[in-house]
Amino acid sequence: MARLFDILGPTMVGPSSSHTAGACRIGHLAQAVVGGTPDGAHIGLHGSFAMTGEGHGTKRAIVGGLLGFQPDDPRIRQSFAEAAEAGLEYDFETVHLGEEAHPNSARLEVRRGSDWTEVVGSSIGGGRVRLDRIDGFEVSVTGSLPTLVVLAEDVPGTIAEITGMLAESGVNLATMRVDRTGRGERALMTIEADHAIPPDLATALRAKDWVHWIRQIAAWA
Amino acid sequence: MQEWTESAANQDVSLAQAVVLAEQKETETGEGEIRSRVEEALAVMGQAVEEGLGSSDESPTGLTGGRAKRLEESGPRLLGSDFTSMLARAIATLEVNARMGLIVAAPTAGAAGVVPAVLLTLEGSRGWSREQLIDGMLVAGGVGAVIAHRASIAGAGGGCQAETGSAAAMAAAAITYLEGGSPEQVNQAVAFTLQGMLGLICDPVAGLVEIPCAYRNASAGVQATAAAEMALAGLDFPIPADEVIDVMGEVGRKMDVRYRETALGGLAATPTGRGIARKAGMPELVELQRKGSTAGESSARFGPS
Numbered sequence: 001m002a003r004l005f006d007i008l009g010p011t012m013v014g015p016s017s018s019h020t021a022g023a024c025r026i027g028h029l030a031q032a033v034v035g036g037t038p039d040g041a042h043i044g045l046h047g048s049f050a051m052t053g054e055g056h057g058t059k060r061a062i063v064g065g066l067l068g069f070q071p072d073d074p075r076i077r078q079s080f081a082e083a084a085e086a087g088l089e090y091d092f093e094t095v096h097l098g099e100e101a102h103p104n105s106a107r108l109e110v111r112r113g114s115d116w117t118e119v120v121g122s123s124i125g126g127g128r129v130r131l132d133r134i135d136g137f138e139v140s141v142t143g144s145l146p147t148l149v150v151l152a153e154d155v156p157g158t159i160a161e162i163t164g165m166l167a168e169s170g171v172n173l174a175t176m177r178v179d180r181t182g183r184g185e186r187a188l189m190t191i192e193a194d195h196a197i198p199p200d201l202a203t204a205l206r207a208k209d210w211v212h213w214i215r216q217i218a219a220w221a
Numbered sequence: 222m223q224e225w226t227e228s229a230a231n232q233d234v235s236l237a238q239a240v241v242l243a244e245q246k247e248t249e250t251g252e253g254e255i256r257s258r259v260e261e262a263l264a265v266m267g268q269a270v271e272e273g274l275g276s277s278d279e280s281p282t283g284l285t286g287g288r289a290k291r292l293e294e295s296g297p298r299l300l301g302s303d304f305t306s307m308l309a310r311a312i313a314t315l316e317v318n319a320r321m322g323l324i325v326a327a328p329t330a331g332a333a334g335v336v337p338a339v340l341l342t343l344e345g346s347r348g349w350s351r352e353q354l355i356d357g358m359l360v361a362g363g364v365g366a367v368i369a370h371r372a373s374i375a376g377a378g379g380g381c382q383a384e385t386g387s388a389a390a391m392a393a394a395a396i397t398y399l400e401g402g403s404p405e406q407v408n409q410a411v412a413f414t415l416q417g418m419l420g421l422i423c424d425p426v427a428g429l430v431e432i433p434c435a436y437r438n439a440s441a442g443v444q445a446t447a448a449a450e451m452a453l454a455g456l457d458f459p460i461p462a463d464e465v466i467d468v469m470g471e472v473g474r475k476m477d478v479r480y481r482e483t484a485l486g487g488l489a490a491t492p493t494g495r496g497i498a499r500k501a502g503m504p505e506l507v508e509l510q511r512k513g514s515t516a517g518e519s520s521a522r523f524g525p526s
Binding site: 074 | 240243247248249255258259261262265281282317318319320321322323324325326327328329330331333358359361362363365366369370373374375377378391427428429430431482483484501502503505506509
């Protein structure tokens, strides 16, 4: 079921829940995955985002999201100037992500210091969004719950260890998804929890030798 | 709708309270916080209406902006001042939206004018308190959630019936509830609203949330109040609300992709509509529209959501 404040909201800068608010949220998720406001971004717009995005402020909204703005932040209107001030360099291109891709989709390659990530996200209606890919791994991240993204070695016992640590911290797991490049290679885990992930749990996870990196995505307000 | 109505009856609570209980269960949020978030949404809705009514500024395309003010200042002619105010308020919100102003998507930005226009206009004449208004919004939210679940609230998913139709059903349910209508009458109000909006296509000129959206929000407000009036009078629409919603879902799924927010059909693809798209600097869209009209079939590469 849609949540109450998906229906009575979001409160947002116009003009389009899908092309403005949703676009902003895709940018916001991308900056969360890379660990903060990036220094650089290649932004690829697909389908209806490319075709009618201009009049909907889609580009400004995505850049605003990369700067950490929420859909109701009036700074979205002048996000290009805000990006210049924040040292975020970006460019846009039209991309074709295939017939299967949602019409309102974007591919964002973002760089922050030495960190780099590529996400594909879609705006699925009413301002709700979904990341479909992170660094080529299949995911389904909506930001409607606190989310933990873990890039790990594909070795036995890692899932049990993570879920055990979550349980010990009293965090109830809502969904968990694992995708891997191949057997014994790398696996990306996305975990949606009912509660915020405690900082010490994140620190403990980061210290595991089978963890490459972890990222946390806070739930939408 | 039936499930929600029965759940409220089983718990011996109002429809509004049942929405609060469901939200609490899902999010562990306190009732006070839920109600204050609704109140914040109402405040933003009110600000957007005031901003729109007070401004003569046009949107970047000039397609909207200043029309709400003109209508309000022109005053009532045919049906009294509430009627004119409601139309103006619906247009006002969409005009603010088109200028990248702050609005509340209810359920979407393209349909953001309907609920505030209806509720904020009748708030004055019917003397509802703020707390009552919050209850009305909760009922509206409950209706939107049912429609999102059974059909769609997105123009790309089901055309304009899914956007302004859903918003109108939400508003109709809210005012029926606030006027003391029974849960059955609230259901009737939803059915009366949607039966009159089935099949409405989403055909935004130049792909922008302006034309016909601003005026469709106004007419959706009319539909909502008409439906509530009939439901409150005890008129009965024989097809239950859930079944009408299912029909809306079915019509949406079968609707050609040209009529689902792609701007490749309907008013958007008329000679004048295409001219506006050209002027607004959307050559790729104009090219697709041209192909679509000569091939006689959908050339949309961009499928529905």
